Amino acid sequence: MAKNSSTKLCIVPIVGVVLFFFNFPLLNFNQKIATISYFITTSLGYIDIMVAGVWMSRLLKNNLMNDVFNIENESFMQETKLIENEYSxxxxxxxxxxxxxxxxxxxxxxxxxxxxxxxxxxxxxxxxxxxxxxxxxxxxxxxxxxxxxxxxxxxxxxxxxxxxxxxxxxxxxxxxxxxxxxxxxSHRCNPLNPDFMTDISDAYEAAYTIMLNLNRSWIQMQCDFFVHSLIFLQFSIIKFQ
Structure with a gap:
């Protein structure tokens, strides 16, 4: 990456100088072609010289050799104040x-x-x-x-x-x-306690979870008739126990 950058920094100003200062041979062509060619090369040469100048000024202002890993440029001010409340x-x-x-x-x-x-x-x-x-x-x-x-x-x-x-x-x-x-x-608890099941869906969720954990392969067969039959049987036992 650094090698590519240094190559660009050498090529761009050279191309800019050639296009801007050494494009007078183009004036030997007929007037229309010479005018267009001279205008385009002069403009491109000027832009190349300006871009190269910006890159060089950045290198002169930022001495990266003192910060090889770019730690200084990547650092920023963060929060230094302690802000507390009853939930923080x-x-x-x-x-x-x-x-x-x-x-x-x-x-x-x-x-x-x-x-x-x-x-x-x-x-x-x-x-x-x-x-x-x-x-x-x-x-x-x-x-x-x-x-x-x-x-x-x-x-x-x-x-x-x-x-x-x-x-x-x-x-x-x-x-x-x-x-x-x-x-x-572990402490003991009863997740099937009727006091915890206030709705019919609670019993179904409990039966569904129990049966699929007893046989993990049923997870891939949830639409199967026999799997649903066993889940509903377990649901009935829990609900009407």
Whole structure:
């Protein structure tokens, strides 16, 4: 990429000088052709010289050798003020600007509008963002529903932080764990409790979920008569139990 740029910087001014200063032989043709040719070459030569001059001025003004990786040009001023409210999440940051490191804040003043955290595995999503969400919301007295994919990483953080900040709750919260992989580490619950099924669609959703999880191959056969028959049979058992 740099080689192409340097080649352009050499070729463009040379072409511009030739077209602008050495196009007088064109005047030897007849008057009409000479006029048009001389006008076009002079214009193109002038534009080439101007473009080359702009490129050279940029190189003279911006000494890239002092910033080989372009860190200075890619840095920008970020938020340095801490903005808090009763719902906010405030993530501390550190950014490079004007040849020095500065402390800043990412202020999420309305977390109810949802937040998405993207990153490759091991990039620090949980450490930098998710853990702060858990800790700061516990400190502000919120109840939480945490899906701990790598049990018990987030559960341990939430439980220990809750023990330290129980004084933030008017009504003392309870800590429950539902673990389908290891029931010995799980509290017990009954998702088929009739009190939880206030509508006929709740019973159907429960039957549908149970049957497709018992036989995963049925996911590809959802329009099959026998699959639907078994789902409706399970639905009837749940509904009229």
């Amino acid at each position: 999440i405030n993530l501390p940051t550190k950014f490079y600007y004007k040849q020095k490191w500065n402390k800043g804040w990412i202020n999420i003043v309305n977390p109810f509008r949802t937040t998405i955290v993207l990153g490759t595995p091991g990039s620090g999503k949980s450490y930098a963002v998710i853990n702060n969400y858990i800790k700061q919301h516990i400190e502000k007295g919120f109840s939480m529903y945490i899906y701990d994919f790598k049990f018990d990483d987030l559960s341990t953080i939430a439980y220990n932080h809750l023990l330290k900040h129980q004084d933030k709750y008017e009504i003392q919260p309870k800590f429950y764990i539902i673990n389908f992989d290891d029931p010995s580490k």
